[in-house]
Amino acid sequence: MYHQYFGLREAPFSIAVNPRYLFMSPRHRDALAHLLYGVGAGGGFILLTGEVGTGKTTINRCLLEQLPDDTDIAIILNPALNALELLASVCDELGIDCDTRHHSLKSLTDKLHRFLLDNHARGRKTVLMIDEAQHLDFDVLEQIRLLTNLETNHEKLLQIVLIGQPELAAMLRRPELRQLNQRITARYDLGPLSLDETRAYIRHRLQVAGLTADRELFADGAVRAIHRRSRGIPRLINLLCDRSLLGAYGGNKSRADRAMVEAAAREVMGEEGASSKRRRPAWVVAALVGAVIAAAGAWLWNRGALAPRAEAPAVAAAAPARVAPEAPAANKGSTTAAPWLQPPDAAGQQLWALHAVAVAPDQACPLETVAGLACYRDAVRTWDALQGYDRPLVLELVTPERFRAAALLLGIEGQRARLAAGETVAVVPLAELTPLWSGEFYLLWQPPEGFDGPLSLGDEGPAVAAVARMLARLDGQDRPLTQGRFNEALQSRVRLFQASNQLAADGVVGVRTLLKLNEQLGIDITRSLALSQLETGERS
Template sequence: MYESFFHLTETPFSIAPNPHYLYMSQQHNEALAHLVYGVGRDGGFVLLTGEVGTGKTTVCRCFLEQIPKDTDVAFVLNPKLQVEELLATICDELSIPYIGDSISVKDYVDCINGFLLRQHSQGRHTVLIIDEAQNLSSDVLEQIRLLTNLETHEKKLLQIILLGQPELQDMFQQPELRQLSQRVTARFHLNALADEEVGPYVFHRLTVAGAVDPRAMFPAATIKRLFHISKGIPRIINLVCDRAMLGAYAKETRVVDTSILSNAAKEVLGYDVYSPTGKSPFFRNKWLPAAIGGGAGALIMIMVGLSYLYGLSGRDSIDTAAASPEPEIQTVSPPSIVSEPPPPPPSFNSTSVASPAAPLAVEDASGIEALSLAQAFQRAKHVQDAEAYQDLFAAWGIKYAPADNGSACRYADGLGLSCLSKLGSLGSIKHYGLPVIIRLFGAEGEERYVVIRYMDDRYADMYLGDSIQKVDLRDLDSYWRGHFSLLWKKPPSYHGPMHPGTIAPLSKWLAYHLDVWENNPTPSAGRSTYDTDLVERVKEFQRLVGESDDGVVGTGTLIQLSRRIDDSIPVLKVSGGDS
């Protein structure tokens, strides 16, 4: 989005737990050392806790990159499971075969114990990592404790690492969990970054993303403001900085000043980060709004009196100013995840102004009548994206009513779909190959949302009102600024981009569906490790479909794979065929 403007190779402030962006502060080094030390011990528990967004998962990902080759890892991302579900998940992660869904807890434990003994006989170690462990129930915690009883005469067979929020430490202080607490061999609590660490953290991420002079992009005053806003929480730093760089891009400046940063914080976080009371400074003193309002009223009365006395002609403008509401702080919510630049002032020489005098239709070479964009804009009925999502869901064969179903993206999530909003070109839309909502702007900045199901180099089929109309795209640049939204079918195990070497359930989904795409007669889910062989298969697929062949499995790669093998996914028809 803004990467090329700042001469970056990738987005520097993604909140995905990418270990390559981990800023190794002193406490992050210590946290990583505790994980490495804990795994080197003979069994037991290792606890890594920290506030939300302090980087626990990222530290763990970094740890996984350093784990010895003779170690097998089971990574449980969703701990809200029953005992049987947890044991089945461990078996899946370690590729331990079991038959049926109704086997007993003892059967699962016997399978796991047999696997651990075989691995031990071959000189291999096994580690179980559970993220968000504060959500574990007492029954599941007790079962996990019992798993540490699997041992030989010399050592425990299973090492367990628990990642969680501070309340996980409190759970281990409960009397009924004292046996569990006594088996903890290493504990570490990850705090927020200190004031002097925020600048190096920001500069580190920018440098990894390819920035030449990151200090010039975020001056000292901006870094100081950033600490006060974020309180040193890395995830909040990432969210605010990402939106701030987008704001700087919209203003065509490569310096993120305090004003841009403050606006970004308001969009992402609201006023809670600005004052201890959680309110805007304007409202901290209850008498201040009333005093200002009273003073403004008195001033207006004086001006109106003077206008009457001296025959001035400014009464209308004074009344208009008095009636104008205070500008509201706009917060961005899905799927509109980017802030649009302000609409350009109307050009009196422009041929794109929507008016009754604008051409209503043109004919293509085949004689089929097509609407001009001016006419299409006039006929478009959706003034909010929520309304347009009704048409987009209809393209998927799904009925959606905003009043009944609530937020479009939350509704989509419940159906196994996900919203994606992007800035791009018509080429980007064709590449994704899915029906899209595009946002159009009129001459006065008014907005309309339309859905596109078909597109070629000149024409598109747009949902206008209750019908689909053929529309000429020649004036598109006068109405469209590149924003589009779509729905895509998200794999159940997708939690963010998967990098080579990652251990995640998504690798199983990926291996199976690549087998289907490659016409393998016996598709197999494989292991949970995104290993070298699977990475090479992904790179080959990425090259064939026009994605960057970096081996990183993100939204683009998953969309390209899903729509090629799943007939239930509607495709964007391009030049008479699928893209």
């Protein structure tokens, strides 16, 4: 109804699960990492709990996408079954031929055991996923526990994932279920989003729906109110955002404010003694009237009753432009006199110095590793593409007089760049820098031990082991997914990491993936640290 008014392609806050709107907060990534580790552990139970609307379904879908192709999956969405019905449903999901008229617990268990043994002999894994598991009866949970007794001498034949609300975890702590609780190899309680995560979540969904980067549809006070009213639960965030934008649309406003969120909360959550006979808020009425008028206008247009106007009014006011501070006087005039414009070798030497290398190599970007650092060179078309590198880097420039030059970039803030200018920092408008830059740049980074090229499924060696240790450290796990061979569990974890960091999720560990890993683990120098070093005159 309102998305066209705000210049969006579609309504951004539907509560339907849409993979295009996937938002992986740090806690969602942790939850998925725990599930992947549990599946890779080769047996037992995996437990995921969380309040209604926190994103368990999203995690489930991600897990299914990350499982290797040699995995057979049985999914039980309605657990309100007795033990016999549950086993029959599992057999149906796995395509096991059963006599539905004469089956018993023993006959179904025997057939399932034979299937699991045959699957194991073919090198395939079997996973049973049960949603809304808090509704399972005790005798059914005990029967599920018995299924994990189906095993070989080395591993369990069936991996079971239990998903449910927090009362599931409380139920499993009861003494009569202690045997099942002790078999849980990975567990995670998915909590609500923080205020910052709520803000990022709202922004993410709006951008997927087509909102440009220079616009805001929610005032900061509105975001705080949404987080407080929703308690950080994504489903409630969607409902509040949807109704708030509807209110802004009905009131002909360019963005939603705190008052609109409070009105939306009363409407969505039925607060303050609302009854079925309570009058709708004025903004809802206005929104509905606006929608009717818009629909009627579209119909009349199609019928030819309305003629196009000479100039269509803007449907939403643009966000007020921010006035950047004037660039330092030293940057005015000819670009060749700018202190941040350096000879290529000088910029390279300063980059090496930021990485605590006292004597830079002869070539600023050598092919071989020097002092544990490797040079990565690339070319991009936009400033946005550089924002993905949280580290200092050298821009390769050409002056108006067609001489080679360089600039040491320390960060981009809005329409300005922070560049090293000797022992100080210059703030330079991007409009002044853009004509000199063709898109080429290079940076320094620390590759893992033994890394000499992309790593993929089946590779072995110290670099694979190093990557597994890095991911385990990122996930807070004591045990890595592999000790030296690139297995399917590691491939799935790499894909998850790549997808959550806007990289091509191909499961191949190349330089871009390692750069992002280094950034998140604090291995390489960051922009903020480099900026601090220059401003204080220190070196790491």
